[in-house]
Amino acid sequence: MARADRVAALGALLFAAGEPVARERLAALLECTAEELEAALRELAERAAELGLMLLAHGDAVQLATAAEYGPLIAQLLGGETGRLSPAALETLAIVAYLQPVTRAEIDTVRGVDSSAALQTLLAYGLVEPRGRRPTPGQPVEYGTTPLFLERFGLPSVEALPPLPDELATLMAERRRESERVPANSTRRVTGDRAATGSVTARP
Amino acid sequence: MRLIFPSTRLRDVPVNAGPFSGPLDLLLHLVESRQLPITAVSLRAVTEQFLAAVETLEAHQPELLADFLVVASRLTVLKARALLPHHDVADEDAESLVQDLERYRAFRDAAAWLQARAAAGLRCWTRPALPRAPRAAPTGDPTQLQRALARWARRQRPAALPLRWTPVISLTAMIARIRERLAGRRTFRELLGARPTRPEVVAGLLALLVLARRRLVTLEQPEPFGEIWVQRRDEYGTS
Numbered sequence: 001m002a003r004a005d006r007v008a009a010l011g012a013l014l015f016a017a018g019e020p021v022a023r024e025r026l027a028a029l030l031e032c033t034a035e036e037l038e039a040a041l042r043e044l045a046e047r048a049a050e051l052g053l054m055l056l057a058h059g060d061a062v063q064l065a066t067a068a069e070y071g072p073l074i075a076q077l078l079g080g081e082t083g084r085l086s087p088a089a090l091e092t093l094a095i096v097a098y099l100q101p102v103t104r105a106e107i108d109t110v111r112g113v114d115s116s117a118a119l120q121t122l123l124a125y126g127l128v129e130p131r132g133r134r135p136t137p138g139q140p141v142e143y144g145t146t147p148l149f150l151e152r153f154g155l156p157s158v159e160a161l162p163p164l165p166d167e168l169a170t171l172m173a174e175r176r177r178e179s180e181r182v183p184a185n186s187t188r189r190v191t192g193d194r195a196a197t198g199s200v201t202a203r204p
Numbered sequence: 205m206r207l208i209f210p211s212t213r214l215r216d217v218p219v220n221a222g223p224f225s226g227p228l229d230l231l232l233h234l235v236e237s238r239q240l241p242i243t244a245v246s247l248r249a250v251t252e253q254f255l256a257a258v259e260t261l262e263a264h265q266p267e268l269l270a271d272f273l274v275v276a277s278r279l280t281v282l283k284a285r286a287l288l289p290h291h292d293v294a295d296e297d298a299e300s301l302v303q304d305l306e307r308y309r310a311f312r313d314a315a316a317w318l319q320a321r322a323a324a325g326l327r328c329w330t331r332p333a334l335p336r337a338p339r340a341a342p343t344g345d346p347t348q349l350q351r352a353l354a355r356w357a358r359r360q361r362p363a364a365l366p367l368r369w370t371p372v373i374s375l376t377a378m379i380a381r382i383r384e385r386l387a388g389r390r391t392f393r394e395l396l397g398a399r400p401t402r403p404e405v406v407a408g409l410l411a412l413l414v415l416a417r418r419r420l421v422t423l424e425q426p427e428p429f430g431e432i433w434v435q436r437r438d439e440y441g442t443s
Binding site for chain 1: 225226227228229268271272274275304306307308310311312314315316317318319321322324325326327328329330331332
């Protein structure tokens with residue numbers, strides 16, 4: 001498939017799907033490599049802008065949506081929803097968006113106040129979703145934002161949020177490294193076990 | 205709480221903790237409204253106001269009191285440290301509260317940014333995902349429809365079902381048959397003959413019960429679900 005055709009095919013796929021489609025699936029459908037797909041996605045994003053459309057990247061999945069700047073116009077056509085979030089819910093949403101995956105205890109710590117009601121509101125609106133459990137004592141639920149979050153705030157991806165102040169960003173990076181240390185250790189233990197098993201089988 | 209912090213008289217600007225989303229929100233508001241940077245010094249400066257605001261909270265939103273009291277106590281520690289003569293030791297408490305407040309401010313600003321986008325109507329619309337099930341409409345030609353209609357018409361006139369009549373033996377006939385076959389002591393199975401039908405078994409059992417009631421036979425079943433032995437009784441009622 002020629003490069004131009006691939007971009008058009010990608011646009012057709014995303015338009016027909018409506019919902020986010022995994023990159024892996026797209027690459028398989030278009031019979032191209034991940035790098036070729038990325039190039040096609042970049043070009044599609046440029047071309048989509050001419051049609052008042054944009055691409056939303058939710059984790060590994062991609063979705064075609066109308067461009068954020070035409071939000072007010074479309075609201076006139078479709079009628080805007082007037083669901084307003086409380087300051088507490090917005091703060092909680094911001095924390096989840098930047099720190100995801102994040103536990104409720106971590107949200108509470110940042111806000112200095114119990115955030116369960118705000119979190120429930122966000123879950124009910126479908127802006128935030130549980131992502132699984134953290135492998136630490138108590139196995140707390142981790143939360144992250146949904147594709148609807150990007151849609152409702154007109155963001156191409158979570159990375160499009162304004163950057164945090166430098167000091168805070170480094171603090172968060174440290175925190176992330178710390179949390180990643182847990183699975184890293186467990187992986188090491190697994191490989192250690194495998195090595196041990198290997199030596200056992202090697203002995204006879 | 206009022207006993208510990210006689211702060212009411214120190215209140216300069218009345219602040220209500222109510223509209224704030226949390227204790228850090230209130231503290232940040234107090235610092236910013238004085239146009240102070242976030243430092244240990246500025247935190248000490250607004251401590252009284254913070255405590256006064258918390259007092260109003262006690263009446264209106266007692267469920268939030270605990271979280272506000274945590275910050276109130278941290279502030280009070282700062283204040284107390286400053287009053288003590290050897291406060292030049294590393295002020296870790298102040299540092300951690302300053303850091304917490306700075307971190308909170310970053311996210312509060314991010315929340316305000318999100319709020320501004322929502323207020324400006326900057327949002328996307330996506331196509332609703334179609335339900336997976338509906339496939340392409342089936343293709344066909346008019347003759348297929350005609351045939352389908354014919355099939356339907358045929359079903360509306362059901363062919364006459366052949367009547368299958370399987371005679372069922374009557375109780376009277378079964379009683380007669382058993383009496384005929386019964387000589388001495390026999391099992392129920394023998395009396396029924398080879399390959400009895402279900403109605404025959406039912407009628408046979410009923411016949412046995414009738415015969416037993418008329419004292420013409422005695423029945424014996426040594427074990428549950430075992431053989432039923434039938435013994436003819438003579439005319440005088442002895443076996």
